[in-house]
Amino acid sequence: MRIKKLLAAGILAAALLPLLTVSTLADMGPKPQITVVVRNSPGGEYYLDLLVYGDPDADLYDNLRDSRENYDSEMLALLENYQEGGWYPALTRGTRIPMFGSLTGKADGDEMIHTFSYVGVPEDFKIITVSSSGEVSVTREIHRNTFQAVVYYDWETGAVTQRSLVVSYLLQFLMTCVPTLLIEGILLLLFRFSLRENLRLFFLVNLITQVILTAVLGTAMFRSGVLMAYFFYVPLELAILLGETVVYTRFLKGHSFRRRAAYAITANLVSAGAGWFLIWYEFTFHSLAF
Template identity: 45%
Template sequence: MIRLLYSYEDEGWFPAFVEGTTRPMYGSLTGEAHEDTMIHEFGYLGLPETYRIIIVTESGKVTVSDTFTRKVLQSSITYDYLSNQGTTPPLLTAYIVQFFSTCIPTLLIEFIVLLLFGFSVKNNYKVFLTVNITTQLIMTAILGATIIYKGSLYANIILFSVELFILLSESIIYSKLLKGYTGKERVYYGVVANLTSFIVGLFLLSKQYEMIVSLLSIRY
């Protein structure tokens, strides 16, 4: 059965887990049964991005799938042995979850700070919502993509740079567009609001990553 896993070696393919990779890789050839599904987990640095699924039975039957490309750091694929088809969870759902899990806490925190500073909600809610939703879309495009494709470690590394850019941008915009108080006080609001949401975001980042991974993994 192990020998048959090399059936497509002449086409340039090799069984990664059996053969071994230049970087560490772990997994399970036999898998674990879960109702009518077999679960196989493979991971770590040596996990190939482009791959095919090959299955060998005790009778010597060899089944190989089409070529798949792993698009995110942690993902899953459901392979139907009978139809020889594989499906993966949609990435759009992960982006939506990342956006709202960041945007909603940010809006709540910075709205509370707006009230504490004494700004008029009636006169400033349009600027407040427009600025925050726009910056959160930028945050999703940069930080969200990093979480999905690179993981929470890389996201933590770039988080400070992204937040600094947003802090400076929002503070400048608020100094020009917020109504009430002086320009300096509007800048102070932008700095305090963004620092507060940044501190909270540090604690939420790992939870966001867990939610995204669960969405991109097999669910029962």
Template identity: 55%
Template sequence: MAVLKSRSIYFIAFFLLFFMVFPLTAKADMGPKPQITVIVKNPPNKEYYLDLLVKEERSYDNLDMDRASFDQNKLALLESYDVDGWHPGLTQGTRIPMHGKLTGDKESDVMIHTFSYVGVPDDFKIIIITPDNHSMVSQEIHRDMFNYKVYFDYNTGEITTEKITFSYIREFLLTCLPTLLIEGFVLLLFGFSLRKNLKPFLIINVLTQILLTASVGQMIQKEGHLSGYFILIPVEIIIFLVEMLAFSLLLKEYSKTRRALYAFTANLLSFLAGIFLLLWA
């Protein structure tokens, strides 16, 4: 591949820097809100109601429909449930608003129940009012991720949850693999031999991606994407400086200035791509 002329390389770096200095902004209220998704396996064929049991004040009525439109027998069971301080959050209320509905959405052979917004609890139980008006209550569950998935087997009452370790691994792969592709392409664009520089290229990028996942990734899993973006810039500045120094010392061709300019350009491109990739993490 032909090597770009020095003026072209400097122009690309300046063009990318412009977008870093003048980033897009968004209102904080537009950010994502916490969510609990309950996936019911082996659901009954007839209508049942599902709510989250919480231990907190009943300040907000969270039902999305007029109470007269519900099955009154099932609704009465939820409205009267209060055991050791646990009560249904949608039906009886929460301290701050929570969105959701008592009926789920069918998807393939499971039912999906989604609870969201700022009132989503950290600790909760699942209560189901069966088609024949009996109640099923799960053990207490602790939400340790911003977007939390719970699998409930209707036949056995067994609860399984998504492991946070798996989420970290998925997030690392989601950001690391595209980074290697983007920065590898830029390495060739700057005229470096991938074969001669493969070892430092892989080591530096994998280590900095581990740093990114351990800091920004952890914040996203715990507090959501908006919180993750608050620390993304300072973490990326550290990564920029570390990679510019490391690549200027460890790459095997051209001057240190060209190596550092490569590191800056490659990081800026992967940073811009990473902003969008983190939305899927």
């Protein structure tokens, strides 16, 4: 009965956890974002914008309404007048839904960082640049493969690359798996189970659960943002808690059924609590340009 009460209390606590962030489900959470990292940029001033496909004569939101006077009129005119095959500059001409950004970037060492954000950020776009000499360059079409994408643009070659999703999933796995192994491994010893006798089971169980967590939460995070990852986190962790409790009470070597169950519940609740706070840092880390 004590084990059942502990399990019920753990499930109830995990189920109430989303209430801590329910207020962020409105217009307070992270928005889509495109970060363009320009390498080998020219020494002089230049402007960079995103080209979107659509009707430039439609009723568009003026994304530069408060800052047009801050830009060179001739360079700005080159952007405003650009239109080819239905593609036009989103920040300069406007978008149906607002998009934030600046035509000038911020220096970061030898690179220039350009950030475009908010709900008007496109999924498919091209990069257009205008130099101080009046030269206009346009890249190939790019598809934003994550909620907040980082795109690398080489000014000299015109090559455009995007961070690999394989690398993103691998980083996501490492950022959750390593802390989980440390937390649950320490708890295994504190509950006085033999690590040597249970090492194979311990690693196998955590490997399977971390792969599942990475696949589900990583996909939710990369496609829809951190709030969607939080949405899936609680039910997924509850399923893992139940599954690991069944496995550990049956196959963990040493001590009584109650202690094996107590370890499974405690380890999962502690690691789940740590994972809850790590999600935000994982999302922030994936959004950084490096």
